[in-house]
Amino acid sequence: MVARWKWFIVRMSKRPWFRASLFSLLGIGTALLALVLTPYIPDELPTKIGADAVDNILGIIASSMLAVTTFSLSITVSAYGSATSNVTPRATSLLVEDPTTQNALSTFIGSFIFSLVGIVSLSTGLYGAKGRVILFAVTLLVIVLIIYALLRWIDRLSGLGRVDETTAQVERAATKALCHRLQNPHLGGSPLPDDTGYQAVCQPVYPVKIGYIQHIDMPALAKLTAAETSRLYVMSLPGSFVDPSQPIAWVMAIEEECLDQLRAAFVIGDKRTYEHDPRFGLSVLAEIASRALSPGINDQGTAIDVIGRGVRVLSHLAHQAPESPVESTLSRIFVKQLKVDDVFDDLFTAIARDGASMIEVNIxxxxxxxxxxxxxxxxxxxxxxxxxxxxxxxxxxxxxxxEDKQRLRHIVAELWSHPSPDRYSLAHS
Structure with missing residues (x-):
């Protein structure tokens, strides 16, 4: 697990304003670059390349990028609304964080600001003949970037907000979170004992907020358990809903004044996130299938597609990598492992309930x-x-x-005909 400040930076970098701000600053810096490079331009170069045309080019970029940005933002908002109504509101955050969309919008905004700064600078006479040459060259580069961004944006529009594309994004997010958890089943710490006898000699730590755990700062917890006699038993994983009536951890030999630092290591927010919560991605997939199976939509195809995607996500449970040795700094932190029964419940319970009357979904x-x-x-x-x-x-x-019942029983009997001590006798259920 990463430190809290690294996690915060990653979260901020996924917000639309972050890239737009970076591209805007880059546009301003690029437009003013000509003032720095002017002394290095040969005197005869401005008369050879016709840099006077930069005024008209910048005017065209400014007017066109403003229109393109406005149009693209309206399409993006419409796509968010479509995903909310046709897929699930929980998937909208993935659309907001889509890097292709953010890069396209940021390129358009940055190009617009670049052209504005260039026009203002030309109007004040800051550049001169040599500066116009540099500005002309940079403008050509900006045009290439705009064309590339437009082509990618056009390709992205074909799937933005569509049910299958949004479902695919949820699948990728769930797969990434599950694989990360399988590589770090105890978040880098030690396995939590099944026996709860440690609670008799430990002190409970209660949260001060109500909400979902979004991140656990394991490096910060490692500093609090530096003493050899200290122990920390983490009771709530990312994605858990916590409140002040239930402890999030039990501690031993940790100073009372350090408990506020311990609580701060558990980042609690109003909603769940995909990064460190694999169960959330699976729950969203199940929600997509349930909505598709509702009487108002009645889209069995989407539910069947979600089932296939769920199989791909959960198939990673069969490819768990060997657990890496526990670092000495984290060995006194005990964290419970993700339960297989929980992830199966998150995905399949709702689909089996809402699709029970449809033979194709059951098969x-x-x-x-x-x-x-x-x-x-x-x-x-x-x-x-x-x-x-x-x-x-x-x-x-x-x-x-x-006839549908008999057909389903026959299929179940064929699929589960191989005996195993860990399986139920489904053929005779």
Whole structure:
């Protein structure tokens, strides 16, 4: 886990205003660069390249970029609204953080500001003949950047806000968070003991805010547990909803005046984020499928697509890398591991409930669970079999046609015919 200030910088860099501000500053600096490089321009060069045309070029860039920026912002806002109504409001944050969209808008804004600064500087006579040459060369480079940004922006518009593209972004975010957690199952610390006997000799630490844990600053916690006798048992992972009535940690041999620093290491916000919370991405995928299965939309295809994406995300559970040795500075911090049953519940429970009356969704769900069972270890097999049994029971209670029930039972019997001590007997459920 990264330190809190690094995490804060990463979060800020994903906001639209951050890149727009950088590109704007770059545009101002580029426009004023000619004043610095003027002494290095040969005297005869301005008469050879026709730098007088830069006035008209900058005027065209200023007027066109203002219109393009306004038009692009309206399209972006419309795409956010479309994703909110057709996919889920929880996926909108990924669209806001989309780097292609931010780079395009920032390029347009930066080019507009560059042209304004250039026009103002030319009007005051700051550049002179040599300065116009440099400004002309830089303007040509800016035009190339604008063309590149426009081409990428046109390609991005074909998928911006669409259901399948937004779902793909959620899948990528969930996969990245899950793989990161599998590489650091205890956030770099030691496994949390199953026995809660440590609570009898430890002091509870309660949060002062109500909300979701977005980040845990493990380096800061390591400093608080520098003493050999100190211990810290973390009870809440990123994504957990916390309140002052439940402890977020239990501590031993940590000074009372350090507890405020410990609380500050747990970043609590109003909503969940994707970076360190793999369960949130899976919950959003399930929400997309549930919305697609609602009577008002009735889009079984999207639900089936989400099931396939969920299989790809959870397939990484079968490829867990060996856990790296615990650093000595983090060895006295104990963190619980992500539970396989929880991630299966986040994804499959809502889909099985809302798609219970649809035979095509039930068939795809059973095949997906069987696939995960074949790919995973005993823990994954047990979770997949459990959800397959529950999905079959829900389907038998919701399907109205006896032929559909018989067909589903036959498919389940074929998929789960191989005996295993960790599986339920689904064929006779």
């Amino acid at each position: 795809r769900l059973q095949k997906a669970l069987a696939c995960l069972s074949r790919l995973g270890d005993a823990t994954v097999q047990a979770a997949a079999a459990r959800h397959a049994g529950w999905a079959l029971k829900r389907a038998e209670g919701a399907l109205t046609l006896d």
